[in-house]
Amino acid sequence: EAEAKFKKSGLQFSKHTVAVTGVGSELDKHAEKNGWLARFPMHDWVGGRTSVMSAVGLVPMALQGFKIDNFLSGGAAMDERTRANDVTQNAAMRLALMWHYAGNGRGEKDMVILPYKDRLALFSRYLQQLVMESLGKEKDLDGNIVHQGIAVYGNKGSTDQHAYVQQLRDGVLNFFITFIEVGKDRHDNRFEVEKGITSGDYLEGFLRGTRSALYEKGRESITLSIPEVNAFYVGALVALYERAVGFYGSLVNVNAYHQPGVEAGKKAATKLLQLQKQVRESLSNTAGKTAEEIARSVDADPEDVFHVLRHLASNDSQIRFVAGEGPGDDKFLLAE
Missing domain, CATH: 1.10.10.10 (Winged helix-like DNA-binding domain superfamily/Winged helix DNA-binding domain)
Structure with missing residues (x-):
């Protein structure tokens, strides 16, 4: 469809296009035949939800000017933190154990993701696929019917939290929250909403205030803090959740890496x-x-x-x- 639109506009599609696909696929053959700019291989064992650190995610990131080396370095650094045998030092295992505790190992509570930074607005949608596609399984590894999984939803604080915080505080208790806190505000144009108070100060206040208000009503939450939003720390977040999903799958005895x-x-x-x-x-x-x-x-x-x-x-x-x-x-x- 995109190729047809280029042709209709008098543009040569091949001069503007690269392919990210499996070697020998129909798209790969088409790209080679028509002289596309480049073809980046994708291994058939790489699942879509875990492909962000492969060519599937890295090529679009690079084309948009993101520092993919830093992104991979962040993921590698988190990998080191998730290989520790001491559970207290293993960030991903601790996160998986929190999920297990919150939902009694049966996904009894939904996971609500609230990142307090506009640049992480889509993170909850990424986690929705990663967690639900990986853990939502009918059978465990022994073939028993278990109907496992954790439902995930969310958006960003503080604007979008007003869509559902009322229910989270006063309604049915069928969830746990993950707040994602970012230490550094925007690098330039620190705008003061009122004297001595920036929009970043307000965001921090809303996060802490909402967390306290929910705690008063017995609502459980997890708070993840990163120093700033950049390629390194986003890579670390992605790796953290990928590993946590794998650990949780082991805890509840399901295959987190297929999708029947x-x-x-x-x-x-x-x-x-x-x-x-x-x-x-x-x-x-x-x-x-x-x-x-x-x-x-x-x-x-x-x-x-x-x-x-x-x-x-x-x-x-x-x-x-x-x-x-x-x-x-x-x-x-x-x-x-």
């Missing part, structure tokens, strides 16, 4: 795309058919067929939709 549920979703999506082709081929330009009629002709679920038809009618100008008295009476046909 995701694969099942991909297979189901492939089947629906195949169904879409069958549904389109069954339409005619003479008489309209209901979803149920078409479903019988292609031996498929009527609800699946109905939604395929609605999607086609919304996006394919050759398909007409005639509304009936109810959804079951809607008819679909090819335009003449």
